[in-house]
Amino acid sequence: MSTANAPTAKTLGEIALSAAIKAVKDDDSAAFTATVALGLVMANRQVERAETDKDITEKANKATFRHFLKKYAVKGNIVWRDSDHILNRAMALKGKDREKAISDYVDGGKTANPDYAKPDKARLVDGLAKLRTWSFRLMSDVCVNHADQIRDIIALKASGADGQAQAEHFREFVKRQYGDSFAKLTQRLAKPASEKEKADPIDAIVKKAGDMTDAELTLLIARLEGLRLERASTAEEVDAAFGESPAEAPTLIPAERELEAA
Incomplete structure (x- = not known):
């Protein structure tokens, strides 16, 4: 059989390059989706606060993030670096005991059971650290400069729009205001460099x-x-x-x- 028209086999370098490009692209997409999703969780909390005439605050965003970490950890996901053994110990419990152990794992503090408390000077795993940084920056900017978006969601909810419609409104706002990718969003929300850092x-x-x-x-x-x-x-x-x-x-x-x- 003639192989004259057979496609040339890709080299290892070409395969690796293609895989790397796809991985970076997929990572950007996943990071953008996760950041907006957590921002939406925070936005929902702000809506609930605004409906009771409470201020739209960054403090509420921080409390929401802690709540998210507990929901994330109770499904067996690592929150703090090098803490697998602590989480495994907490996951071995059942019901309310597990919930209390997970709360101690996330919050730590003097009242936490030392068997389940997070390690001293614990640092978030890389993925969560990135998510925290950019979801906080996103919602901080929303609270300060675009609080009307929270009021728009309240109006949608009052008009009978379901949760999916409210979520889509927020996602479209983020894409318009900050860009439709993680790279664009982080560039839009990046903090200004100091004059020393700007030196040519x-x-x-x-x-x-x-x-x-x-x-x-x-x-x-x-x-x-x-x-x-x-x-x-x-x-x-x-x-x-x-x-x-x-x-x-x-x-x-x-x-x-x-x-x-x-």
Whole structure:
């Protein structure tokens, strides 16, 4: 049988690259969905508070997150890093005893049973830490700048709209206001960098170079050129590993050509 028209088998590099791109894309989608979903849990709590004429506050968001952690943990999910053994001990209990143990596991504190309390200086597992950061930032911004969205949900509820319609209203608002991906949402909600962090790295290097001796300046230029050539070589190796044509080497400016010839 002729294999002239058979598709060329993918290399390991091509397979790995494709899988990595899909994984990153799926992770962004999952992170966005989870952040908006927890934001919606907080929004629902704010709706309940607003219906009783209570203020829309960030404190309520924090209380809601703790409640979420308990619901999450009671299903056997790890909340704190390196705490598997504690959660397993709590999950071995039944009924109210399990609920109390899980509450101690999440809240800790002096009144918690030490057999089930969270570890000292406990840190959230990475996924929950990311979810907490961005859902809090989302709902903090909603509470401060878009409280009308909470009132809109209250109006929808009063008009007879079901929970699904209320949820969809909130999701569409988030997409319009903050973007339809986790990357866009985090960029929109990112805190401004300090002036020191905003400093241009190239300007900083040039400023320091101005105080160097001629010998130090020549050495700096040589080392920078070495770094550039190393990166170009690495890029070619990576292209080759992923089955792509090596990128063309960048054209050297006159000063660089003189340095190479030296």
